[in-house]
Amino acid sequence: MHAAWIYQSPLGPEKTLAEHFTHLIDVFHPRRDALRELRDRIPVEVKLDSSVQSYGCQGPEMVFGPDLLRRAAELGAEIGIDLYSFDDEDADRA
Numbered sequence: 001m002h003a004a005w006i007y008q009s010p011l012g013p014e015k016t017l018a019e020h021f022t023h024l025i026d027v028f029h030p031r032r033d034a035l036r037e038l039r040d041r042i043p044v045e046v047k048l049d050s051s052v053q054s055y056g057c058q059g060p061e062m063v064f065g066p067d068l069l070r071r072a073a074e075l076g077a078e079i080g081i082d083l084y085s086f087d088d089e090d091a092d093r094a
Contacts, residue, residue, distance in 0.1 A: 016061050018068060021048050021079070025071045032075050039076070046077040056088040 007027065009020040028035070028046065038044050052060055062081065072079060 016063075017050055017052065017081070018061070018064050020050070021064065021072070022068055024048055025068065025075065025077075028075055028077075029071050035075065046075050047080060048072060048077050049080040049082075051082045052084065054083065054085045056086075 007024065009015075009023050011020050011023055025048075035044060035046065052062070054060060064079070
C-alpha cells in the first residue's frame, strides 16, 4: 500500500523553480529530525518534484545554489524535474 502527502508551493508562476523549492525546504527543513525518526520506522520519501512547460527555445531558469542543495540533502530529498518543450505555435493552443 502506498500513501502520499502532497504539499504544493503557494508561490505564483512568476517565481523561479529555485524559489519554489526554497519555500518548500523552508517549510520542512525545521522538521528534518522528525522526518528522520519517521524514516526509521516506515518508508518515507521526500521529493521536490516539478513539471515545467517551455515554449520555443527559451526555457525557465533552473539554477540551484549550494545552500538549496545542501538543505535538500539534509532532508534526504530528491529533486525531480519533468521538462516538456513545445514549439512556439503550441503556445497559442495552450
